[in-house]
Amino acid sequence: MAAPEASVVHGTKAVPKDLPSIDKLLRLPAAAALLQEHGHSLVAGEARALLDGLRALVLAQELGLDALQPAALEAALERRVAERLQSRMRAVLNLTGTVIHTNLGRALLADAALERLLALMSGPNNLEYDLESGGRGDRDDLVEGLLCELTGAEAATVVNNNAAAVLLSIAALARGREVIVSRGELVEIGGAFRMPDVMASAGASLVEVGTTNRTHARDYEGAINERTAMLMKVHTSNYQVQGFTAAVDETTLAPIAHARGLPLVTDLGSGALVDLAQWGLPPEPMPQQMLVAGCDVVTFSGDKLLGGPQAGLIVGRREQIQRIRKFPMKRALRMSKLPLAALEATLRLYLRPERLAQDLPTLRLLTRPLAEIEAQAQRLAPALARALAPRYAVAVAPMLGQIGSGSLPVERLPSAGLTISPVGARGVGSALERLATALRGLPLPVIGRIAEDRLWLDCRCLDGREAELLRQLPALSEILR
Numbered sequence: 001m002a003a004p005e006a007s008v009v010h011g012t013k014a015v016p017k018d019l020p021s022i023d024k025l026l027r028l029p030a031a032a033a034l035l036q037e038h039g040h041s042l043v044a045g046e047a048r049a050l051l052d053g054l055r056a057l058v059l060a061q062e063l064g065l066d067a068l069q070p071a072a073l074e075a076a077l078e079r080r081v082a083e084r085l086q087s088r089m090r091a092v093l094n095l096t097g098t099v100i101h102t103n104l105g106r107a108l109l110a111d112a113a114l115e116r117l118l119a120l121m122s123g124p125n126n127l128e129y130d131l132e133s134g135g136r137g138d139r140d141d142l143v144e145g146l147l148c149e150l151t152g153a154e155a156a157t158v159v160n161n162n163a164a165a166v167l168l169s170i171a172a173l174a175r176g177r178e179v180i181v182s183r184g185e186l187v188e189i190g191g192a193f194r195m196p197d198v199m200a201s202a203g204a205s206l207v208e209v210g211t212t213n214r215t216h217a218r219d220y221e222g223a224i225n226e227r228t229a230m231l232m233k234v235h236t237s238n239y240q241v242q243g244f245t246a247a248v249d250e251t252t253l254a255p256i257a258h259a260r261g262l263p264l265v266t267d268l269g270s271g272a273l274v275d276l277a278q279w280g281l282p283p284e285p286m287p288q289q290m291l292v293a294g295c296d297v298v299t300f301s302g303d304k305l306l307g308g309p310q311a312g313l314i315v316g317r318r319e320q321i322q323r324i325r326k327f328p329m330k331r332a333l334r335m336s337k338l339p340l341a342a343l344e345a346t347l348r349l350y351l352r353p354e355r356l357a358q359d360l361p362t363l364r365l366l367t368r369p370l371a372e373i374e375a376q377a378q379r380l381a382p383a384l385a386r387a388l389a390p391r392y393a394v395a396v397a398p399m400l401g402q403i404g405s406g407s408l409p410v411e412r413l414p415s416a417g418l419t420i421s422p423v424g425a426r427g428v429g430s431a432l433e434r435l436a437t438a439l440r441g442l443p444l445p446v447i448g449r450i451a452e453d454r455l456w457l458d459c460r461c462l463d464g465r466e467a468e469l470l471r472q473l474p475a476l477s478e479i480l481r
């Protein structure tokens with residue numbers, strides 16, 4: 001909120017009769033201009049709130065007379081109106097080193113997806129309309145063919161996010177019956193997505209088999225009975241069990257399930273549609289591999305490694321996908337036209353795999369050459385050092401980032417960036433907090449991370465956005481003054 005306190009002086013104190021009336025305030029030239037631009041409701045509401053705040057300060061004898069001068073009132077009103085109109089959802093610079101950052105919106109949309117949004121969303125479209133027959137269509141049809149082509153699946157359907165895909169798949173295939181899962185795979189993903197709870201919400205009974213570190217084929221076999229509806233594998237995307245471990249892979253598990261007439265369902269979490277190893281990145285299991293291994297249903301996210309909008313993709317055998325699509329809960333979890341348009345455009349980019357690392361911003365960032373990131377950090381260092389001197393020292397440093405969003409948590413991405421340390425031994429913690437707060441307070445907030453008595457700014461995700469950071473350095477110096 002605009003802070004009248006900012007104008008507090010210790011000179012002449014204002015008294016109640018110094019306060020202007022609302023009418024008088026609204027007749028000031030700047031207020032009249034605001035009324036002209038935004039209409040009466042917003043501007044008068046803010047004017048009233050401004051006066052209320054000022055009155056409280058006057059009564060507390062905390063307001064100087066000059067805060068009630070016309071220019072000060074105009075500026076305060078302009079500030080309030082601008083603040084009310086500023087969106088709460090803001091663009092930020094992600095210099096955390098985590099490329100697919102769940103708290104910062106995960107994958108970045110490709111230009112192709114953004115273009116489709118602009119082209120399609122301001123008018124009607126054929127979301128559920130079959131242009132050939134002129135009859136009702138199914139929104140799944142917009143992407144099903146592409147998903148089948150890219151993964152080799154017989155059928156595909158899409159919902160809001162992968163959590164919904166898992167919930168719906170379990171509910172549709174196993175409601176009122178048992179689902180067998182290894183104890184080593186009862187994952188919790190951030191935001192209260194815990195496999196046992198999901199199972200309960202879907203109305204299925206979880207049957208845990210094996211132990212935290214070791215589960216064998218015979219554990220699954222021994223648990224199958226007439227109440228069993230399916231076997232399930234969950235990709236342990238955000239942790240790794242190391243040492244004396246054993247897990248049963250899909251290739252082994254599929255025949256065990258199929259021999260008893262049961263489907264095998266795998267939740268891949270991220271799921272990459274292309275082999276990341278071709279860019280030297282750690283490999284991530286692909287849905288197409290899971291289908292070849294014999295899985296009947298595979299679920300994965302749209303906004304993790306796939307590089308698209310929030311979405312939950314369900315691919316697999318026609319029979320199971322059909323049951324999932326027909327289940328009433330699907331209607332409540334269906335994708336809206338906005339992400340669906342972006343998803344279709346993103347999936348089409350996979351038809352040109354050679355261009356993916358340029359076309360998908362998230363993949364572009366993940367594959368950015370280290371030398372380029374280092375050179376960028378070197379270029380930025382002097383300007384940042386000047387802006388922060390003399391209280392902070394800036395250094396170029398190698399760092400380790402990560403892919404993020406639960407993908408490949410153990411693998412680190414060699415990167416480079418800037419570390420900022422407070423000069424002087426005292427109050428390091430509070431100096432760093434102050435700096436982090438100042439960076440977040442910029443018009444384009446800059447998000448770094450604090451560790452080892454330094455603030456780390458990883459430059460990997462600053463690709464093409466250097467100027468935006470440099471432009472804000474005067475404002476940063478100002479805030480820190």
Ligand SMILES: *Cc1c(COP(=O)(O)O)cnc(C)c1O
Nearest residue numbers: 161162163237268269270301406
């Ligand atoms: C991320 C993840 C989910 C949840 O996916 P959302 O798209 O975030 O809903 C579910 N399972 C696994 C294994 C995941 O990694």
